[in-house]
Amino acid sequence: MKTHRSKSRQRTLTNLALDAALFIAFLIAAAPRFTGIAIHEWLGIAFGAAVMTHLVIHWTWIVGVTRQFFRRATGAARINYVLNVLLFIMFTVIIFTGLMISETVLPWSGIRLERDRFWIQLHHLASDAAVFLIGFHVAVHWRWIVETMHRLPRFFRPVESLAAAPALTQEDRR
């Protein structure tokens, strides 16, 4: 019981830390004038790796909703799923078009591509769309964020004192 609670607490903390890091990384990477082009590009690639980790962590949910999308999934789960699929497409577009117009990462690896306005336009368009999609993504998960933030101090108490703490996640409830 203690170990299960500890693992669940660890998982929630990992989720929160990774999501916060992703959010901050996106905000910084989306401001290339602030960071300069080199940091913008390398941060973009790191962001892609972090998104992949985020997806792997939430794999059970992805598979579950994919299987039940047209059958038993709730309306909220469907909206969330469609939103996440759009975000995935946007991030893929941003990273790919970013590589196609790269001035630091690709030349560093010895590849030089001709600048193409199509990729430039698409990169900007997808970045703008991603800001809005992230807004919706955060809004959909706002309750979880607020609840987790409220209970954050309890997470750092010893496991024994958590016995009275209310459940945070589905796994906690189980």
Place this chain on the structure above:
Amino acid sequence: MKTLWRVLIILAAASVVVAALVALRQTGWAETWLPDADRAHFEAGIERGRFAPDGFERHERGGLTGERDRIDRGHGAERTPDARDIIEVVRNLLIIGVIVALVVGASLIARRLLRRRSPPRAEAGPLA
């Protein structure tokens, strides 16, 4: 091993998107929906002209000045970092904040309305 498969599946899904993008590029259809102003600038050689042959260009700083700014948003104006441009971070944060406030507010109102509309539950009385 399980994680590796998951990563491969994610990469496969990403390659589908990339393939679609490349196909879109090949069709040339996308050329038609690029903004006219940008096309005109590009065709006039401004976009290309901003880049010197060695890949370096003159430093241009632009504020948030609409279409012209959008065109200059190419990596050209972004090569050297500038702390003053933290305004971009703040702007995106504000947009996200407004969306969150709107969606969370709207969902709260919708929940309250639905609760009001739903008929009150019959009170459980004594069975006998």
